Amino acid sequence: MSKQEIVTPSFGDTVVTTRIKSVLNWARKYSLWPMPFGTACCAIEFMGAVSSAFDLSRFGAEVVRFSPRQSDLLMVMGTINYKQAPILKKIYEQMCEPKWVVAVGACASSGGFYNNYSVLQGIDEVIPVDIYVPGCPPRPEQILDALVKLQKKIDPTAFVDGLNNTYQYDLK
């Protein structure tokens, strides 16, 4: 006797069966709390992305926190130099699991055009990165796109827009 056959006679169609993991991931991906680590002009684009014209809160990442202990999404926006690298690492270590990192812009992703003695050549030298956003600076739409990609990475077997086809998201 399957679960369906047990559940359906008692509760009708008022019950949805799922897995705890899926529910948790569903909750996590639609309630990301970003922490902006803004050091340069990309942070200005982030201000555009969170304010009304683009509105990051439409994707669930509304509550921008300025403490690593209250957030689970670290958004690194701007040039990180070598002296700042240990500070960034410390901030990352202070965040609670599960946590994700988005490198916004060319500087955070690769050092950008700062090929010199003082600038870290990408934050992945010190912390793991989930999503890289290109651009100098990127458009707010790209930041939104990064968020959607991250949501798909958090819950890769999600339903799409109420349709019942599960899919495996290709991160390429």
Added chain:
Amino acid sequence: MQKIKNHLKKTLSGVVADASHDAKSMQEVLVIKPEHIHQVATILKVELKFDVLIDVFAVDWFNKKDTRFEVNYLFYHTAENYRAQIKALIGDNAKPSIDSIADVYGSANWAERECYDMFGIRFNNHPNLKRLLLWKEFKGHPLRKDYPINQRQPIPVLDEIL
């Protein structure tokens, strides 16, 4: 201003090797030998009342064989709104050094530390000659022309202050 200009030339005539006026920046440019810098700074401070030392910086003339490094001092006379640039040409290319003027002008302390940090010029009798901007594991002096553009340094560890 003319008065202080004449006074400047008269007082420093013994040590100045070359003098010119830079019309664009409206300041006197005086070239001296490095061993005279402390004497010159004292005269500027005590006799001529140049009350501000704006900056100390070096230039790396990589292709000049005899004097590769020059150290520049920018002095400012607030009462007369008058500026003087002192250029000290350093003869020793391998171990460039010059006397510190941190005991005459307090602002020279950090300015000379930055100069040491970036160009590796040693300031004799400096009270605290260590790196100002870069971290202590850093090797070499990045604003020298022979510092490789691709050279990377170890990522510093966090200071105790954090």
